[in-house]
Amino acid sequence: MEKPHSPACERNREPILAVLREHFADRRHVLEIGSGSGQHAVHFAAALPQLIWQSSDRAENLPGIRAWLDEAALPNTPAPLTLDVAGAWPAGPFDAVFSANTLHIMAWHEVEQLFARLPMITTDDARVIIYGPFNHEGRYSSDSNAAFDQWLKARGAHMAIRDAEAVDALAGAAGFVLLDDIAMPANNRCRVWRRVRD
Template sequence: MSEKPFSPASERNRGPILTVLREWFADRTRVLEIGSGTGQHAAYFAAAMPQLLWQCSDRAEYLSGIRLWLDEAALPNAPSPLPLNVMGNWPTERYDAVFSANTLHIMAWHEVEHMFAKLPSVMTDNAYVAIYGPFNINGRFTSESNASFDRDLKMRGAHMGIRDATDVDALASKAGFDLVDDVAMPANNRLRLWKRRRM
């Protein structure tokens, strides 16, 4: 049997993220996680919030690892992960929440733009978007460790980099979402939440 993929960062940040999601997702029913990675967050959050259907998604090459975590957890509210490349086909189902962790700085900026533009097609009215990760504020890094991380990202790929909160907010606003919370998290990360405007 293949060994489950493991992210130490996911293990460390899952508790603080859950504290925020318990509040904002208390009345939610269906969550689409974009970029589920190893699947650790999905197994943990679905177990902790059984009222939610937690739908994983990621690029095809990551799905087998996600399935290992979900199969071991054997949760009725965590179905098999969906293949999702943000530049490709999106799910046809509708969700009242979207969650994504540590994805914006990995994607190219045009992919981030496309992701936000596509969100309304998979979301219900008054849905929430919650995105966790590092953000710059007013064009500046919030810590030396984030500046170093950004340099490391750009060495891995010129398209990568920590995104500025103002730029991401602009994409969200254009797609019909307003910022409703911005929570400082450990390790110089943030959990930013937007709510879809009533149409």
């Protein structure tokens, strides 16, 4: 099959990789939630060979991810897993979780489920990195993000740019504290949480 291609993945992969190099330097087993086209999985796994990069997505996206993984033939990219946040999750344990551009396309109850499940599949010192646009206290960070939010809501009423504070509250309830909040190109952020030992 022809590999799917996301221009956004090409644009944002190097800035995200710089964050991963810092915060996943001592990590070993990453679960990527919502791997999309599979481009990130291949790029990050090639650049960070110490990591086992476990891609995952809904079933309909797995053939495209497999096409990227099969072509790259990297030793640290196992077959992608089917993962719908509202369904069954892999057993883990993972000491790192990464997701890019997913929270704003999920329904809010799915975002809640994502964070609620993290303690069940992560180690007690896990790191979580989520990339994408965030609002602060209900306010857009830029005119372009305001326009993007309107575009999302026109596509589906369940979609929206999420408030950083609301997402932090979900992370906190799951036992994760905010470690870093990094400005990224195109008015996006990389937010990094660390699991707090019980």
